Amino acid sequence: MKNVHFPNLDLNLLKVFEALIEEKSVTRAGERLGLTQSAVSHALNRLRVTLDDELFVRTADGMQPTVWAMEAGPKVSRALGQLQRALAPTSFDPAQSDRRFALGVSPYLSAVLAPRLVRSFRTLAPHAELVLRHQERSISEALDTGRIDIAVGAFGRAGERFDRCTLFQEQLVWVVRDRHPLACASLTVEALAAQPHLIVSVTGSAEPSEGTLLEQGLERRLIWDDGGAYRTAMDRLGRTSSRDMTAPDSLTALAIAAETDIMALCPIRMARQFQQAFSLVILKAPYESRPIEVNALWRKDNGAHPAIAWLKDLLIAESAAI
Amino acid sequence: MKNVHFPNLDLNLLKVFEALIEEKSVTRAGERLGLTQSAVSHALNRLRVTLDDELFVRTADGMQPTVWAMEAGPKVSRALGQLQRALAPTSFDPAQSDRRFALGVSPYLSAVLAPRLVRSFRTLAPHAELVLRHQERSISEALDTGRIDIAVGAFGRAGERFDRCTLFQEQLVWVVRDRHPLACASLTVEALAAQPHLIVSVTGSAEPSEGTLLEQGLERRLIWDDGGAYRTAMDRLGRTSSRDMTAPDSLTALAIAAETDIMALCPIRMARQFQQAFSLVILKAPYESRPIEVNALWRKDNGAHPAIAWLKDLLIAESAAI
DNA sequence: TTGGGAAAATGCACATTTTTCATGATAACA
DNA sequence: TGTTATCATGAAAAATGTGCATTTTCCCAA
DSSP states (O other), X not given: OTTOOOTTOBHHHHHHHHHHHHHOXXXXXXXXXXXXXXXXXXXXXXXXXXXXXXXXXXXXXXXEEOHHHHHHHHHHHHHHHHHHHHHSOOOOOTTTOOOEEEEEOOHHHHHHTHHHHHXXXXXXXXXXXXXXXXXXXXXXXXXXXXXXXXXXXXXXXXXXXXXXXXXEEEOEEEEEETTSTTSSSOOOHHHHHHSOEEEEOSSSOOOOOTTXXXXXXXXXXXXXXXXXXXXXXHHHTTOSSSOSEEESSHHXXXXXXXXXXXXXEEEHHHHHHHHHHHTEEEEOOSXXXXXXXXEEEEEGGGTTSHHXXXXXXXXXXXXXXX | OOOOOOTTOBHHHHHHHHHHXXXXXXXXXXXXXXXXXXXXXXXXXXXXXXXXXXXEEEETTEEEEOHHHHHHHHHHHHHHHHHHHHHSOOOOOTTTOOOEEEEEOOHHHHHHTHHHHHHHHHHHOTTSEEEEEOOOSOHHHHHHHTSOSEEEEOOOOOOTTEEEEEEEEEOEEEEEETTSTTSSSOXXXXXXXXXXXXXXXXXXXXXXXXXXXXXXXXXXXXXHTTTTHHHHHHHHTTOSSSOSEEESSHHHHHHHHHHSSOEEEEEHHHHHHHHHHXXXXXXXXXXXXXXXXXXXXXXXXXXXXXXXXXXXXXXXXHHHTO
16 A cells, blocks of 8 residues: 555445445445446455455455545545535535635726726625736736636637627727817818827727737727728828827827827717816817727636636626616 | 436546546657557547546647546545545554553453553553453354454464464462461362362363364363363362352452362462462462463454554563563 | 354456557647 | 648557356354
8 A cells, every 4th residue: 555646446346445434334325326236246356456455354244444545535535525525516605715816908908897897796795806907018918828818808819719799899989189180170080190099909009900919919900990990091091100109008099199280189088077177178080980899708618617608708798778 | 417427437547537637648658658549539538438428638838637537536536546545554662652552351460560561661651551350251253353463372373364372371370368277388189189279260161162262251161271280189089079168259269268178279470469469378389280371362364454463462461471 | 073154255257447658739939 | 822830530458347156254043
């Protein structure tokens, strides 16, 4: 019994062991397990060899366990139970759970969505923890490694192993400070083209490189995937560069717009959120801008997990109210 | 993953699971386990089916565990470790152990042996418990069921499944009170035959029925197995009954001898122990009395158990000093 | 001591499961 | 778009578990 690295040790063998301890009879243990006396005897023999102990000896009344077996019995039962529980279907009760949930969101989304979300979350799952993460270098990796459970944003196509659902639609609007020359009139494409533009981009590049969008954070995609409307409009007017500066996030963009005559392109809910604080004017885009679709994204294989499913549903519910 | 009553769930499968969690690679897990990549893949597949979860998905860097797998991982490891420990070779440290040891002894032996034994026991194993039991209806059953770990006494032949060792030799002597007519002279067979005798017998019967001696306690055997010397001596003088009364244990016998002119047959160490207290005189038997052999008896299959072995060795050591 | 009976062990054939080998599929990356 | 590394898959082979029939063992009673 020196180094039982229990190779070849079947769980079934241990169940036989358990049954034997309780029944004190090879035959009855067999009946209980739905096996032949022979099968149990063979099994017992295998146990004896691997554990290097007689385990049970024949006596007047039944197979009496060895001291070793008697001592190991309860321990084995306990370990088996623990294993059972470890492998049991995960049940999830938000009210009880102390799980840590991690959500990947852009600063824009944490501003727009987080307040409502956090309130519900804390009410429904008071002992659980909600972590919001920005700026993951790679969303897919963050999801893969479990650093985040769900990513929220406007994603391009993601790998096959991800699943998604739509949370809400988001319109891109132009924002100017209230003293801005264009603040009063409604916006025309020409007027827009004549002004300096501020675009939000995490990387600083304005080139949307398809296929790796997912890797580069959420902001960028948000800005650019208005169906190409902005770019098309600018192209048509012969504007060489489509923007004059970039900001790393929408909040910064709004703050800059508040202090300069630069126009910022920004999700409408974000603009509304800070309109008052920054004294901003919201201008509808003078071109056909397709609304952005904000998605929740998660690993397909985790979708069935009750905790993840719950969080996803919470996201959907809260997004509906935004 | 509804009702994983884990049938057909091999421990090896769980080891594969563990390895996968740590290696995040089917190939490397295989190497670690000494299996083919293919074997591990098949195993993983089996796991997936039985646990009804993807468990691991291919990603850029390795097989990333599912949330479920990630949560189950540590639990499974812990349970596996517990199992490992439950099945690990029993190590026994008397200084640490809080085990309960049970010894089957006769009243005589507990008077003679227990004092020394208990002292050593408490010194060496201060947290362990020593239980001394008398009067087991069946020694073999007590050993079989683990009610006692070791029986001490003078046993006839015991079942094949028992092992034994000699602890010490014991002479039977006659005891009389100091006012007794025979107190001063040395004993002759004739003088002995003329006096009333007191014999110790648990059952009250003086017939030693071979083969079931073990079942009937220890005292009886102690008395009668002086090689038949007493009986032979009496027979030779034509004494019809070999004794005039019986007592259930040696201590009672000595107490009676102290108050009457009845002579008691008793192990010499017992006699010495109470000689002073009861004002007794010890008389050597006037016939060739073979010394009784006091044995320790235990279940053969428990002999290897370190705790039992320790207790046995302790018994031997203490007996040597008696 | 002997024999009867109950229960466990054993040998062997068969069924099932696991592993391997060879190959096919897939995803990441240049 | 091919290349590479890695995982999945299918079929055959190896190992392992099970059941049947039989033997052995042990208890118990005469």
